[in-house]
Amino acid sequence: MGLLKAGGIALGVGLLLIVGGAAGLAAYAWRPAIDPVDPPAAAGFDPALVQKGAELAAIGNCGTCHTAPGGKPFAGGLALPTPFGTVYSTNITxxxxxxxxxxxxxxFGRAMREGVDRTGRHLYPAFPYDHFTLVSDADNRALHAFLMTRQPVAARAPANDLPWPLNQRFVLAGWKLLFLQPGPYTPDPAHDATWNRGAYLAEGLAHCGACHTPRNLFGAEETGRRFAGGDAEGWHAVPIGSGSTAPVPWTRESLFHYLRDGWHGQHGTAQGPMAPVADSLAAVPEEDVRAIAAYVAAVMGLPDAEARKRGDALAAATANPAGPGTRPQSAGSQTIAAAVPTEDPGAAIYAGTCAACHESGRPSPFGGLDLRLSSAISGDSPANLIRIIRHGVPAASGARGPIMPGFAAALSDRQLETLLGYLRGRFSDRPGWTGLGDAVRAARDSEVAAAAAASH
Known part of the structure; x- marks a missing residue:
């Protein structure tokens, strides 16, 4: 009886703790509504403030996420696939x-700083308020002015497709309690103004870590692994920290040109979610892009002597290509010899689909990237290379840049797997990827799922 009584007391205490915890979370989760106002007249905003807001919105890449394919700018409705379900971007016109x-x-400031909308609802962190919380009040004011002067569009986003209990917004209060560190950004006196400007933009509005940092089981960025590489929309966001796998190490200058132009002769072209980022950064003040590049380069750190030596050798070798039909002995070799073995099935596919452009000897953007420089081939994951081969590199509207046809309709899954293995073995000195067949199928399945979500 004593054990039963003790067990009953323990159960009662446990229930009280659960109820008390739930009540505490509910109290923490509650946010008051902010009274609505009559829509302000666009003419009432200072044009200089609106222009500043336009530049900040470009740095934040706001238009990309808040515009559905074929939809009106900033009217929302874009499907954002996550490991937990699909979230649809909202209308911010x-x-x-x-x-x-x-x-x-x-x-608007509360949504940016705390992830809570006007009515008091918690927002899903697909809207990266864990980064936007760093934005200053002055910049939020400019962003608000810019958005309030856009063309109004009547459009409701589809309902989010999330399982219980994730479809209950009070759960987000617990997520924030664990993972949200409210801003705004505080300058670091140990660094100069350029570094601090770059940190403010990269960690805040540009939210680089949202893609380039791995996430834990709760979907939050892993502390201590900033910029160590992540996944976004079926692409692998490569490490942009000390773990970068770029064959030629990045520099402040190469990062600047890549971010500004969307491609660099020693690093290839921005693809996937990175492509619209570069498009947006082409329209912002140069000094802001240079500040971001300076900060990211500082986070990367200087390459060690061996990596620098390999990179210098590779840069020299690719600046003076030996021409088509040759095979590099290693990723850093300056001596290129040994004819490509055409009896190799991968070599035959490569010769028919890739070699004419990638061994033309013409520099980017007029010729294909020398594949010894490809981060997609040297990376830890084959995901990016799979997508590039399947869908190519579309022409950039109104800008000079590399292009490439897609081969999704020309190559079977097995042929693509064979080509991937060949490219990895020939153009990098890293171990071969495992599970290529599964990776190819996963890429195809994710494309089908993304298309279904977009048509919702």
Whole structure:
């Protein structure tokens, strides 16, 4: 009886703790609504403030996530696949009923800083407020002015497709309690103004870590592994920290040109989610892009002597190509010899699909990248290379840049797997990938799922 009584007491205490914890979370989760306002007239905003907001919105790449394919700018509805389900971006035009037209500046600032909308609902961190919380009040004011002067669009986003209990927004309060560190950004006196500007932008509005940092089981970025590489929309966001696998080490200058132009002769072209980032950064002040490049380069750190030696040798070798039909002995070799073995099935596929451009000897963007320089081939994951081969590199509208046809309709899964193995073995000195067949199928399946979510 004593054991039963003790067990009953323990159960009762446990229930009280659960109820008390739930009540505490509910109290923590509650946020008051902010009273709506009449939509302000666009003419009432200072044009200089609006222009500043436009530049900040470009750095934050706001238009990409808040514009569905074929939809109106900033009207939302873009499907954002996550490991937990699909979240749809919201309408951030000044439409009074379906957008943010009735949001005062305070409501917009709270959404950025705390991830809470005007009505008091917690927002899903697919909207990266864990980064946007760092944005200053002055910059939030400019962003609000820019958005309030866009064309209003009446459009409601589809309902998020999330399982219980993730479809209950109070759960997000617990996520924030664990993982949200509210801002704004505080300058680090140990670094100069350029570094601090770059840190403010890269860690805040540009939210680089949202893609380039691995995430834990709760979908939060892993502390201590900043910029160590992550996954986004079926692409692998390569490490941009000390673990970078770029065959030629990045520098401040190469990072700047890659971010500004969307490609670099020693690093290839921005693809996947990175392509619209580079498109957006082409329209912002040069000094901001240089600051981001300076900060990322500082986080990467200087390559060690061996990596620098290999990179210098590879840069020299690829600057003076030996021409098609030759085979590099190693990724860093300056001596290129040994004819490509055409009896190799991978070599035969390569000769028919890739060699004419990638061994033309013409520099980017007029010729294909020398594949010894390809981060997609030297990376830890084959995901990016699979997608590039399947879908190619589309032409950039109104800008000079590399292009490449896609081969999804020309290559079977087995042929693609064979080609991947060949490219890895020939053009990198890293171990071969394992599970290539599974990776090819996973890429195809994710494309089908993304298309289904987009048509929702």
């Amino acid at each position: 000044p439409d009074p009923e379906t957008g943010i037209g009735r949001w005062p500046e305070a409501a």
